[in-house]
Amino acid sequence: MTDVVSSHYPWSRNTMAGNPKQQHQYSKSIHLTVPRFTKDIPSRTPLCKITLYRNGDRYFPGKQISIIPQNYTDLQFFLQQLSSIIDLPYGVRHLFTPHNGSEITNIHFLKDGASYVCASFEPFQKLEYKAINIPRIISRSEHRK
Structure with a gap:
């Protein structure tokens, strides 16, 4: 044998x-x-969870998405994907940080758990984006006052 x-x-x-x-x-x-x-073979893919807001929209509560930055070759391809998620008149063309409005220029600058503001062609509008919540329902007792 x-x-x-x-x-x-x-x-x-x-x-x-x-x-x-x-x-x-x-x-x-x-x-x-x-x-x-x-x-x-990676044991876990580095998943990045981010919150997206619309530029200047104080009623948009934000949308949380999960991405793998290594799946995107450049920022423009990522912005095209965001255009199908965030409804803007001319699509998502710019991504800003909500604190100081600095523009994100590279996909690898995205941090897990961070928030970003999506804009078309307009300049960054400073708002308290993280303080935006879903509108509160007013009860009858509060309405009478």
């Missing part, structure tokens, strides 16, 4: 045992391929 199994290999076991150079190449290739294969 050993002869049948060894006939499937391109080398015989006797030549492997007799030639130390072949033994070294064989063991080296095993040690190189196994660790590299496990490193190539």
Whole structure:
């Protein structure tokens, strides 16, 4: 039975045992391929959750999305995808930080858990975007006052 199994290999076991150079190449290739294969498969993809607001819209409560920044080659492709999520008249053309209005120029500048403001061609409008909530329903007791 050993002869049948060894006939499937391109080398015989006797030549492997007799030639130390072949033994070294064989063991080296095993040690190189196994660790590299496990490193190539990420254990978890870096998921980035961000909140998006519309520029100047104080009634838009924000939309949370999850992205993998490595899936986007450049910022323009990401902005095209955002245009289908955030309804703006001319699509999403710019992305700003809500605090100081600095423009995001690279997809890798996005941080997990951060908020961003989407705009078409208009300049950044400073609002308290994080303070915007869904409109509160007024109860009867508050309405009478």
